[in-house]
Amino acid sequence: EPEVTQTPSHQVTQMGQEVILRCVPISNHLYFYWYRQILGQKVEFLVSFYNNEISEKSEIFDDQFSVERPDGSNFTLKIRSTKLEDSAMYFCALKRESSYNEQFFGPGTRLTVL
């Protein structure tokens, strides 16, 4: 039974468009993360989110990115104006309060920017 699902599985968009990627936790989690993996490169940390605020973000996570948990359940990553270089696989990860340091990853959303 997966801890987390992500929607959509694949998103194709035009450069300059806004996209919203969604992460749906199956059970109660407190810590949320977004990572991305550009094709052929390593998985990179983007942002961590706890108690409805960002706890840490990387240099990649600039002003065009934002995260929120609007309904107290889904966790979203918004890219305001997509660029070609945003094309990547985006992974959501979750951590329970009780699972020290263990992050459960979703299956990912493949974003293609044309």
Next chain:
Amino acid sequence: AQSVTQPDIHITVSEGASLELRCNYSYGATPYLFWYVQSPGQGLQLLLKYFSGDTLVQGIKGFEAEFKRSQSSFNLRKPSVHWSDAAEYFCAVDYTGTASKLTFGTGTRLQVTL
């Protein structure tokens, strides 16, 4: 800078043969160490983790890993590989100790021949 190195991009082994995937991390206080596996179309599944204590850790699917402080390594091993082990394997490190983010290696793609 904190980094994780997986020197082998692609490894091919025969079914039934032993396997060792290498992982080195940059020097520092002992971090928390993880191995994840990614099958095609799937998310990242945790194989095993090391926080402290016994330097040989056992994971799921018959995998084990050994932490060697002197070599800053955390190599993944399996005595007898099965065809279903074909996947991408990622070593990851939590340098923060607070589960705020993981630093990943570039991954090793394992191919298993019958």
